[in-house]
Amino acid sequence: MKITEVKVKRTEDKKNERLRAFCTITIDGDFVIRDLKIIEGAKGTFVAMPSRKLVDRCPSCGGKNHLRAKYCNDCGAKLADNRAERDEQGRAKLHADIAHPINSRCREELQRVVLGAYKEDLEHAREPVYRPPESEYEVERPEPSEAEEKEEKEEEKDNAFGQGIFS
Numbered sequence: 508m509k510i511t512e513v514k515v516k517r518t519e520d521k522k523n524e525r526l527r528a529f530c531t532i533t534i535d536g537d538f539v540i541r542d543l544k545i546i547e548g549a550k551g552t553f554v555a556m557p558s559r560k561l562v563d564r565c566p567s568c569g570g571k572n573h574l575r576a577k578y579c580n581d582c583g584a585k586l587a588d589n590r591a592e593r594d595e596q597g598r599a600k601l602h603a604d605i606a607h608p609i610n611s612r613c614r615e616e617l618q619r620v621v622l623g624a625y626k627e628d629l630e631h632a633r634e635p636v637y638r639p640p641e642s643e644y645e646v647e648r649p650e651p652s653e654a655e656e657k658e659e660k661e662e663e664k665d666n667a668f669g670q671g672i673f674s
């Protein structure tokens with residue numbers, strides 16, 4: 508698998524300060540995956556694959572609810588606490604990846620390419636933007652007189668006419 512393009516969109520989410528950017532990758536010039544996330548973790552920056560929130564069914568009405576929901580969205584029944592499965596580290600499993608690598612070789616390659624593109628994007632952001640030096644004296648342009656304005660309009664008309672003939 509070759510990642511042929513990475514698009515990075517940096518973000519400043521006040522509610523989720525660890526989220527640094529969204530990425531879209533293209534595989535082999537043929538297949539696009541959106542909504543990868545660049546996250547600043549305790550052990551460094553990493554790529555999170557696109558994911559969806561897991562849901563389960565309300566025992567009373569069968570309605571779907573997110574695993575953290577305390578009451579059913581449909582019938583309002585009180586739902587049990589801690590319905591999420593836990594991983595080996597004991598963290599609640601609330602999301603499932605929509606698309607993801609299935610071996611470490613692919614995962615490492617994906618991280619390398621996507622994080623590389625993210626770092627490059629950051630470097631570009633740091634490059635100073637060129638601004639022409641501001642003139643020390645503000646030069647005020649006089650308003651064009653009525654005669655001048657009329658002349659300009661005539662000229663425009665002539666040009667339009669000319670173009671009409673030659674194009």
Ligand SMILES: [Zn+2]
Nearest residue numbers: 565568579582
């Ligand atoms: Zn319900």
